[in-house]
Amino acid sequence: MKTCVECGHDNVVGVFFCEDCGTPFYQSGGGGGSGAVTLQTIDANTRQLLRKNFEGTTLLSPEQDVLLHFPKNPEPVILPPLKQVVFGRSTKDHNTNPHFDLTEYGAYRYGVSRLHAVIQREEEQLVLVDLRSTNGTYLNGERLAPHESRIVRNGDQISFGKLLMYVYFQ
Numbered sequence: 608m609k610t611c612v613e614c615g616h617d618n619v620v621g622v623f624f625c626e627d628c629g630t631p632f633y634q635s636g637g638g639g640g641s642g643a644v645t646l647q648t649i650d651a652n653t654r655q656l657l658r659k660n661f662e663g664t665t666l667l668s669p670e671q672d673v674l675l676h677f678p679k680n681p682e683p684v685i686l687p688p689l690k691q692v693v694f695g696r697s698t699k700d701h702n703t704n705p706h707f708d709l710t711e712y713g714a715y716r717y718g719v720s721r722l723h724a725v726i727q728r729e730e731e732q733l734v735l736v737d738l739r740s741t742n743g744t745y746l747n748g749e750r751l752a753p754h755e756s757r758i759v760r761n762g763d764q765i766s767f768g769k770l771l772m773y774v775y776f777q
């Protein structure tokens with residue numbers, strides 16, 4: 608656990624930003640002491656900017672697991688070991704259901720489409736593609752165009768409609 612000094616949220620180990628309020632945990636320089644970011648002076652817009660400019664690695668080797676973390680659930684889950692994983696909301700009246708059903712994470716309430724987006728492993732990278740979802744797929748707050756694909760970095764924030772999820776490479 609990594610407790611946020613700003614809001615007290617208990618984050619999973621390995622996060623770069625507080626998943627609740629966005630406060631960065633890394634410090635510039637690394638010399639310690641006076642080089643630390645003064646958290647109290649960072650407002651919401653600056654946090655968003657820091658996250659946008661933060662570049663986690665894109666390199667994902669085949670033996671590495673990908674962890675998915677939904678802020679309201681304490682335990683991260685492992686991305687199923689498929690080349691392509693479709694995220695969405697399963698329904699009784701359709702035969703084609705997603706590989707990863709977001710129903711238990713509040714999919715309906717947060718506006719997740721039946722087949723919302725796909726995450727695929729390509730070479731040594733992780734790629735996110737929107738599947739013409741109704742409420743959009745966002746990577747670090749930026750909406751993807753329908754069928755647009757984007758490379759996902761370690762620590763990135765993905766949003767299916769309004770359902771937030773963080774991605775970590777193990």
Ligand SMILES: [Zn+2]
Pocket residue numbers: 611612613614615616625626627628629630
């Ligand atoms: Zn926080």
